[in-house]
Amino acid sequence: MLSANLVIATAVAYVGLLFFIAWAGDRRARQSSGGLLRSPFIYTLAISVYCTSWTFYGAVGSAARNGLEYLAIYLGPTLVFVGWWFVLRKLVRIAHAQRITSVADLLSSRFGKSSRLAVLVTVIAVIGIAPYIALQLKAVTSSIQAIGGTGAAAREGFGGIDDVGLALGVAAAMAVFTILFGTRNLDAKEQHHGVVAAIAFEAIVKLCALIAVGGFVLYAGGGLEAIFSNAEAKGIDIYSEDTFGNRWIAMNVLSIAAILCLPRQFQITVVENSDENHLRTAGWAFPAYLLLMSLFTLPIALFGMTTMPAGSNPDMFVLTLPLAAGQDGLALFAFIGGFSSATSMIIVEAIALSIMVSNHIVMPIVLRTTGGFGGNDRDLSRLLLNSRRLSIGIILFLGFFYFYLTRDSDALAPIGLISFAGVAQFLPAILAALFWREATMRGATAAVAVGFVVWAWSMFMPSFQSSSPWVAAVMADGPGGISWLRPQALFGLDGLDPLVHSVFWSLFLNAATLVAGSLVTSQSALERLQATLFVDAFRRSGRRDPNFIRGSATANDLFFVAQRVLGTDRATELFAGLPRPDTEPSAEFIGRLERELAGSIGAASAHVMLSKVVSGEAVSLEEVMQMADETQQAIEYSQQLERTSTELRTTAEQLEQANVRLREVDQQKDDFLSQVSHEVRTPMTAIRSFSEILLDEGELAPEERHKFVSTIHHEPAAHQPARRDPRPQRPRARRARLGESPGRCRTGARPRHPSLRRARPPARHARRVRRARRCGNGDGRCPPAQPGADQPDLQRHQVQQRRAPPRHRHLAAAGRELPGRGRRQRSGHPARRSRQDLREVLSRPARRARLGRRCRPRPRHQPPDRQAHERRTRAAPRRGAGCLFPHHPAARLGALTG
Amino acid sequence: MTARKLESAALFFTIFGAMLIMPPLVLLFNVKARLFGLPLELIYLFAVWVVLCAGTAWFGRRLPRAPADDDEPGSPG
Numbered sequence: 001m002l003s004a005n006l007v008i009a010t011a012v013a014y015v016g017l018l019f020f021i022a023w024a025g026d027r028r029a030r031q032s033s034g035g036l037l038r039s040p041f042i043y044t045l046a047i048s049v050y051c052t053s054w055t056f057y058g059a060v061g062s063a064a065r066n067g068l069e070y071l072a073i074y075l076g077p078t079l080v081f082v083g084w085w086f087v088l089r090k091l092v093r094i095a096h097a098q099r100i101t102s103v104a105d106l107l108s109s110r111f112g113k114s115s116r117l118a119v120l121v122t123v124i125a126v127i128g129i130a131p132y133i134a135l136q137l138k139a140v141t142s143s144i145q146a147i148g149g150t151g152a153a154a155r156e157g158f159g160g161i162d163d164v165g166l167a168l169g170v171a172a173a174m175a176v177f178t179i180l181f182g183t184r185n186l187d188a189k190e191q192h193h194g195v196v197a198a199i200a201f202e203a204i205v206k207l208c209a210l211i212a213v214g215g216f217v218l219y220a221g222g223g224l225e226a227i228f229s230n231a232e233a234k235g236i237d238i239y240s241e242d243t244f245g246n247r248w249i250a251m252n253v254l255s256i257a258a259i260l261c262l263p264r265q266f267q268i269t270v271v272e273n274s275d276e277n278h279l280r281t282a283g284w285a286f287p288a289y290l291l292l293m294s295l296f297t298l299p300i301a302l303f304g305m306t307t308m309p310a311g312s313n314p315d316m317f318v319l320t321l322p323l324a325a326g327q328d329g330l331a332l333f334a335f336i337g338g339f340s341s342a343t344s345m346i347i348v349e350a351i352a353l354s355i356m357v358s359n360h361i362v363m364p365i366v367l368r369t370t371g372g373f374g375g376n377d378r379d380l381s382r383l384l385l386n387s388r389r390l391s392i393g394i395i396l397f398l399g400f401f402y403f404y405l406t407r408d409s410d411a412l413a414p415i416g417l418i419s420f421a422g423v424a425q426f427l428p429a430i431l432a433a434l435f436w437r438e439a440t441m442r443g444a445t446a447a448v449a450v451g452f453v454v455w456a457w458s459m460f461m462p463s464f465q466s467s468s469p470w471v472a473a474v475m476a477d478g479p480g481g482i483s484w485l486r487p488q489a490l491f492g493l494d495g496l497d498p499l500v501h502s503v504f505w506s507l508f509l510n511a512a513t514l515v516a517g518s519l520v521t522s523q524s525a526l527e528r529l530q531a532t533l534f535v536d537a538f539r540r541s542g543r544r545d546p547n548f549i550r551g552s553a554t555a556n557d558l559f560f561v562a563q564r565v566l567g568t569d570r571a572t573e574l575f576a577g578l579p580r581p582d583t584e585p586s587a588e589f590i591g592r593l594e595r596e597l598a599g600s601i602g603a604a605s606a607h608v609m610l611s612k613v614v615s616g617e618a619v620s621l622e623e624v625m626q627m628a629d630e631t632q633q634a635i636e637y638s639q640q641l642e643r644t645s646t647e648l649r650t651t652a653e654q655l656e657q658a659n660v661r662l663r664e665v666d667q668q669k670d671d672f673l674s675q676v677s678h679e680v681r682t683p684m685t686a687i688r689s690f691s692e693i694l695l696d697e698g699e700l701a702p703e704e705r706h707k708f709v710s711t712i713h714h715e716p717a718a719h720q721p722a723r724r725d726p727r728p729q730r731p732r733a734r735r736a737r738l739g740e741s742p743g744r745c746r747t748g749a750r751p752r753h754p755s756l757r758r759a760r761p762p763a764r765h766a767r768r769v770r771r772a773r774r775c776g777n778g779d780g781r782c783p784p785a786q787p788g789a790d791q792p793d794l795q796r797h798q799v800q801q802r803r804a805p806p807r808h809r810h811l812a813a814a815g816r817e818l819p820g821r822g823r824r825q826r827s828g829h830p831a832r833r834s835r836q837d838l839r840e841v842l843s844r845p846a847r848r849a850r851l852g853r854r855c856r857p858r859p860r861h862q863p864p865d866r867q868a869h870e871r872r873t874r875a876a877p878r879r880g881a882g883c884l885f886p887h888h889p890a891a892r893l894g895a896l897t898g
Numbered sequence: 899m900t901a902r903k904l905e906s907a908a909l910f911f912t913i914f915g916a917m918l919i920m921p922p923l924v925l926l927f928n929v930k931a932r933l934f935g936l937p938l939e940l941i942y943l944f945a946v947w948v949v950l951c952a953g954t955a956w957f958g959r960r961l962p963r964a965p966a967d968d969d970e971p972g973s974p975g
Contacts (some may be wrong), residue, residue, distance in 0.1 A: 068939065068940065068943065071943055075919050075943070075947070078947060078950055078951075079912060079915060079916050079919075079950075081954065082911065082912050082915055082950050082953070082954045083908070083909070083912035084954070084958075085905065085908050085909075085957070085961055086908075086909060086912070223935075224934075224935060224936060225934070225935025225936070226935075228932070228935055228936060228937070229935065238937050239928070239929075239930050239937050239939070240928070240937070240939060240940075241928065241930075243928070243939075244921045244924045244925055244928055244939075245921070248920075248921065248924075249920060249921070252919070252920065277963065279958075280958035280959070280961070281958065283954045283955070283957075283958045284951045284952070284954040284955035284958060287947065287950060287951045287954065288951045291944065291947050291948070291951065295944075298940065
């Protein structure tokens with residue numbers, strides 16, 4: 001038998017070792033980037049703080065009483081970690097982005113940084129965890145008693161104190177440990193590297209201890225098969241026939257909720273997580289750890305039941321079996337394992353709860369009573385640390401108080417299940433926070449409150465049945481005789497296992513309230529923004545978080561606040577990037593500062609604090625929402641503009657094309673008009689010249705005179721085809737102007753300038769017939785019509801070549817050589833060229849002088865009819881384009897735009 | 899397998915894993931039979947457990963890694 005002093009000395013030495021590990025871990029984390037401390041395996045081992053003395057001692061007791069049921073407590077977390085990609089990863093991502101420090105902070109932050117919800121969650125967590133801490137105290141007390149012996153001798157060994165006094169001593173010692181461990185300093189992210197290192201070490205110790213005991217049992221029992229056979233032979237049910245019923249499902253649900261909602265699990269899994277990818281390893285390694293932890297539970301329980309005397313406490317088989325076999329060393333190791341699992345749980349749980357209490361209860365009170373920080377000389381960091389130390393003391397005292405009230409109950413596992421069911425009330429709200437955008441703060445608050453009340457009534461209160469006659473009476477008859485309010489038969493639903501009953505009603509009413517409340521109430525602006533940040537956590541990564549506080553405080557004021565909360569070093573580091581202390585920091589910076597502060601004092605408190613300092617007023621979130629609406633409108637308007645701009649661009653292109661075509665057609669028209677005028681003028685000039693010669697000169701030779709007269713006679717006849725009435729041809733002429741078939745226009749009927757119509761000969765039909773006859777006889781004056789002359793795609797020069805211009809005919813008649821075809825082939829204006837030719841024919845100087853006077857050349861670049869044409873067209877606007885193309889889209893646009 | 903399919907596979911792996919340890923499937927193995935001297939349902943539950951661990955390890959190595967935008971399909975896994 002081990003002496004009590006040795007046991008206690010070993011425990012103290014073990015705690016000293018833990019201190020050293022935590023100190024070394026902290027130092028290492030500060031000095032380097034962490035290295036081993038940041039490895040995923042340390043993280044996984046730290047998560048196994050889930051395995052408390054409930055696992056170490058209680059699971060064996062549970063297996064002895066209910067067979068395989070104990071596995072449900074480990075299969076639920078296994079499922080959560082198998083599906084880490086869907087829930088845990090999102091939780092970790094959000095916690096990193098929002099600097100979440102606890103479950104209360106998560107829910108408060110998601111639901112509009114609500115202080116009320118944070119307080120509610122904190123209170124529920126503190127009350128709900130009390131049984132769990134009591135369980136640890138009970139386990140440690142029992143283990144000390146078991147290993148130190150029971151009875152009078154043991155009492156003497158412990159100085160005559162009973163288990164209550166022992167538990168009080170354990171609680172006090174644990175409080176001191178935890179305070180020394182967890183509240184030495186404040187970290188911006190609430191990460192405790194030293195504690196994590198110590199917890200990881202403890203995880204190895206408890207696993208090794210349990211496996212050592214398991215190995216011993218296998219050795220002592222003669223192998224697995226023998227253990228099971230012996231147990232069966234002793235009439236123990238080894239097949240767990242009634243295990244997989246409602247209770248199995250309820251326990252799985254509870255353990256799934258617990259691994260997410262327990263403050264210490266949230267602290268280790270989410271808050272202490274330094275890298276999201278660590279979940280990849282933890283996803284399989286933590287279930288594997290749980291598997292190893294529960295591998296030997298059933299054999300130990302069966303072997304204990306087979307070999308130990310009837311009436312011995314199955315929860316302590318892990319200790320009593322080695323002791324019974326005289327293996328004191330193994331027993332001491334097992335005791336250290338159990339002690340280890342209890343201390344790790346208490347340390348982390350108390351730290352997590354104290355953060356919640358100080359951030360969500362103490363801080364708001366301080367903020368409200370001091371009205372900010374002006375004139376307050378107390379260091380806020382010190383205040384926070386002290387409030388945490390006090391909270392740890394209170395939490396452990398509550399645990400002890402619960403232990404004291406329920407000291408008559410013997411089993412460990414049911415106590416733990418009460419805590420599990422208590423924190424499970426957060427599960428609907430957490431899932432809604434992660435996945436349901438419409439969940440509202442009021443809905444969540446009401447849901448958590450309803451779940452808590454139902455749990456407290458149906459599960460927490462009945463645990464005092466043994467110590468309170470009033471509770472026993474209520475459980476038997478209901479309050480005031482209202483039978484449908486009996487705690488374990490709510491609404492007349494009896495016949496269920498009390499655990500299943502409570503879990504069903506509390507979670508069902510909780511979820512129903514959440515859904516109904518969220519559907520009935522509406523979200524505030526901040527809630528809506530936070531909901532988007534949470535639900536779309538993966539989509540929003542990399543983007544800047546929206547800011548809720550407008551900057552109208554100087555960097556000095558903010559530094560003052562940051563210094564008080566974060567400490568001087570951290571604040572200096574944070575403010576290092578700012579240009580000048582008296583400038584107004586950007587909204588981005590204030591947003592970052594708020595998140596940093598939230599890492600220390602929680603989202604709600606940080607928000608309240610900064611709202612007070614910055615601009616001294618509550619931030620108008622309606623304004624933010626309005627801005628968002630305006631942005632949305634601006635985006636829509638800009639999209640509209642873009643569409644309009646595309647249409648405009650298309651129209652402008654069409655307009656450009658139309659313009660090009662217009663210019664082409666205009667050019668064609670100018671060419672056409674100048675040619676027409678030239679072709680009419682030339683013969684006229686020639687006729688006038690010849691007739692003048694005839695009139696003036698009397699001494700002409702008769703043959704010469706005859707030649708002149710016949711030229712005069714033939715000249716108009718040669719122009720007959722060009723002098724037909726243009727009126728029937730007008731549609732075609734218009735087509736030509738539009739550039740549709742220029743060749744056709746030039747070959748057939750050429751439209752006349754209005755001024756030329758006067759010169760139209762009367763009997764055009766007869767002349768056309770005559771001309772056709774003349775052209776047909778091939779006398780050389782009228783070239784035969786070329787094939788394809790009427791084809792619209794004929795080039796202009798072909799058209800011009802097809803007929804000899806009339807101005808050349810009198811030259812041909814005068815025996816002169818025909819000039820090169822096409823006026824473009826020669827320099828000079830055609831009218832002047834023909835006059836020059838004429839002068840060469842008429843060699844007399846006097847006549848030449850007269851002729852020169854009469855036929856004064858026109859300005860070179862302005863054909864005569866161009867002036868007339870411009871006079872005509874000036875009357876009608878050309879640019880408006882409506883006159884030419886009234887149905888063209890460009891014309892319509894022009895009419896619209898003016 | 900694309901990243902999106904892999905994600906779906908991981909989800910269904912979790913869901914079917916949960917179904918395997920819940921009634922009524924678990925009741926199939928809750929018979930008075932022993933395998934290697936152990937109750938069948940004990941072996942069954944631990945076997946499911948091992949499969950869940952192994953499957954999660956397999957998925958953990960293959961699910962997309964990029965921390966910034968790992969919701970994007972086709973990111974390296």
